Amino acid sequence: MNSVQLKDLCSVKSSTLKAGDVKNMNPGQYPVYGASGLIADIDSFQHENPALAIVKDGAGFGRVYKTPKKSSVVGTMQFILPNEDVDRDYLYYVLNHIDFNKYRSGATIPHIYFKDYSSVQIKKHxxxxxxxxxxxxxxxxxxxxxxxxxxxxxxQLVKSRFNELFINKNQNDKESLLKDVASLMSGITKGRRIKGPTITVPYMAVSNVKDGYLDLSTIKTIEASEQEVEKYRLLPNDVLMTEGGDPDKLGRGCVIETPLHNCIHQNHIFRVRLNNRLLTPTYFQFYLQDKKAREYFLRSAKQTTGIASLNMTQLRNLPVIIxxxxxxxxxxxxxxxxxxxxxxxxxxxxxxxxxxxxxxxxxxx
Missing domain, CATH: 1.10.287 (Helix Hairpins)
Structure with missing residues (x-):
């Protein structure tokens, strides 16, 4: 089958609109799109017809949206305009098929440029x-x-069940500080000096610990001494918690049900080992997402611009309803x-x- 280049199927249209300026524009009926989707509706538009828009700058580079008629995009994006003999929905899938990592540039802020990926070969239809x-x-x-x-x-069903069983149902439930119902430990520090022989072991990093689940798509390894492995080794049903990040992700945690052999954790993660006579890991994981815990974390954490962090003392003093x-x-x-x-x-x-x-x-x- 014959092939064509991407530039034979479409053209691009750039924007100079700054995301920060959108809030000062007159409200209206025409949508403006940014890297995360719809930003606002304003009283003017950049492009008349339905089209596509691609994120060209920033962490979301290569993300593609379908844009309706009479819409706009911010300057970190650009319109992709299908030719008259090209179906927009077809072009949407063509763009989603391209590996834009091959065309990325920029060390700190990634960029992709149409001139670099426009020569991608596509089967002709x-x-x-x-x-x-x-x-x-x-x-x-x-x-x-x-x-x-x-x-x-x-x-949502799980959250509803948690609320049904535990929220405002048992006013006489015991409340304790976390340090009284669990043992807590920070993890191993990368780049430290190690004396004696080491072994290579898997470790849980911040990227593995999500809010309510463990992401094992990428597992890193580290050199550690036998004494360190013994000290930091994770056990089934330990709860892992992150020490910092975006304020809305502060104190996120998850259960590691079946750790890999000799798996340990890094120093930006807290390991919480619960007293299983008082608390189940599943309950505690969802308690961390509840309003009471969230408010404590936000109130106690050290916050700088866009970043919040907890220390061991603050975590140990978390009030836990039992x-x-x-x-x-x-x-x-x-x-x-x-x-x-x-x-x-x-x-x-x-x-x-x-x-x-x-x-x-x-x-x-």
């Missing part, structure tokens, strides 16, 4: 073929989106049942994502 391809990919994408929506519903252990175990069983359903949905998503990538490779090369 007629307009009617493009529409068929877009329709097929829309079908798979729709199933993926539906599955993600189901996952979100299950997440419901009856039987009630916590009921919640844990509910979460396990829901997680089984989520696991099945995630498996379906993975299969659909694989199918989508296979189809895009077949269609675009």
């Amino acid at each position: 007629s307009l009617s073929e493009q529409r068929i391809i877009a329709e097929k990919l829309d079908g798979v994408t729709g199933l993926i989106d539906k599955s993600y929506a189901e996952l979100e519903e299950f997440d 419901p009856p252990i039987g009630q916590q175990l009921v919640f844990e069983e509910d979460v396990q049942v829901i997680n089984k359903s989520k696991l099945a949905i995630q498996k379906s998503i993975d299969e659909l994502e694989t199918l989508k990538k296979k189809l895009m490779q077949e269609y675009f090369g």
